[in-house]
Amino acid sequence: MNVSLAQRVFLLAYSPEKRRLLSRRHLGSTLQAAAMQDLREQGLIADDDGKVRATAARGATPGCDLAAALLTRIVASDRARPWRHWIKKGDRGATGLVGDQLKRERVIRFESHRFLGIVPGHRMLLRQPQLRGAATQAMWDTLKPVRPVARISSRDAALTAMAYEGELRVVLGGRERRAAKGRVRELEAGLGPVPDALRRVVRDRNST
Template sequence: MEVPGSLPQRVFLLAYDPEKGRFRVGTNLGAMVRAAALADLYLDGRLTDENGRPAAADRRPGIDLVLATVLEEVASSRPRKWQSWIGRGQRATVSAVREQLSAGGWIRVEPRRILGLFPTTRVTLRDPRVRKNLLGRVSGALRDPVGRVDLADAALVAIVAAGELGVVLSRRARRDAKRRIQELTDLSGPVGPALRKQIAAEAAAAAGG
């Protein structure tokens, strides 16, 4: 099965823990998926960086609904920092990406109830080889000469590293590859640093109650 084309879909699949059969508690899924959408639009030239804020540069059709929605949000709003856009609309964006992956046959989505009372959704991968392919892209980006790394793969590494996604890059792996991760983050644009700031802000807000 082919790997999905958009960065938000790829991040969603990477965030899934196949050993536990779910997303780990505390995974920064919403922030990473929003960051992935912004990075996708930036790398495609549909967003540019203007003084630390995304600006719509190309609103032609030809992108999927999730990316088109995020692009329209930016285009129709007053200028905001990248971090602000990562923090907005996380739940809706994750739900839309999940629907895309389900419709495309990459995941199975099943409603269920915890203890027979609390509604939730069970997500399973239809073909584990797709996620393994994505893991290979991350490994390749960390290993290959920087000049040969696809920009989308560079952004993928920047996002999972900034999101501290341990099922892809452990704390030790992030530490050992710190210099390369920084190179890939610089290569992929302003989203990686903005994601780190947003996750820190969300952690501080949670700690403060």
Template sequence: MSRTLVTPLRRPPTPARRMPRRRKAVALGNAKAPDALAARLFLLAYDPERGRLVGRSKLGKLLRAAALTDLQLNGNLADDNGRARLTMAAAPSDPVLALVLEDIRAVGPRKWRHWVDRRQRAIVREVRDDLERARMIKVEPHGILGLIPADRITLRHPLVRRQILQSARDTLRPSRLVTRVDLWDAAIVVLAATADLRTVVTKEQRIRHKDRLAQLAVRVGPVVPALKRSLQQSQYSAGG
């Protein structure tokens, strides 16, 4: 006796969510701008006029927020009711991002602010060393007043920094639709404004473009408010 097989009806596949397109890397001469947001913000935290990094007290939080934003925009992390949740996306090739992602995998889901606050000093050192290996910066040991050990950092390719800065600031131009700007450029300007990194966004620009920055922040994602809360808490603790 033959048996008739009945094939169950299949639901049409859910269309995959389109990830934002990553901009093409820009090469200037023999130098190539780094892809990672944290590396780009490190370069932008360097003040060419002063010849040193600025905003050092906030730099660790800023770079952590940049790495988390990178992972979220790349699809490695998703927002799950205010917590960073791992996805099935392929691991990033960038060593700093890979370390952050591995840390999240080992610890488990936590709120975004938890990850902003974690390993702040370590990420500054990791990003700096990565940029030095890529010959984007030069790091030389020297002593402050001949006693306190420190590092002197100089840019090897100032034009790369200038190009990164221009691309980020272009997102503030009123003629450009907020929905059409590059999300990684928007992330740089929004994170820098949140951390009051004035080598990227001056106080006057922050005031003038307040509404646009808020609109861009919504597009960038959940790390921006987490960074803001973290910085506010640090300021409150310092004042108390």
């Protein structure tokens, strides 16, 4: 299946051991940034002096539900707005939107259980664990300093940048983040305005 960048980020945030999503503080914004990156790569949106502009190619329909919803809002907006605006706006619903699509596509499923035999809850299970494994492996391969940045696909570079800037500590803990910072900045140099916009959104939220 053709897995979108937002779906790959969602899978990175999933813990097979805990059977749930972790690193959720900035996950909604990170998923929206990933969807924006996909829209930019597809030529459906572009940067216009620091603001997002829908292009003439916007008649295309993204395969990712979150990207499609974002594009609809961008097209309907009464004026061009900064990248940070679209990364933040509506981010609370982003996780559910991506999760619902993955459930519909039979990548994940949910099962009911009772914590301590009393409190009802739900576990998230992967029907296709190889997709998370592939995303995780791609991120770690991208971070290897022996690989020339020029030979890394923008798709994998963007995945790594989103995991880093979105503080997905389930896959990049404190020590790994410190070691990866310089490499991530190299990767981001060719990715346009989205990673920097996500970094600013996360920084602003952490400061409140």
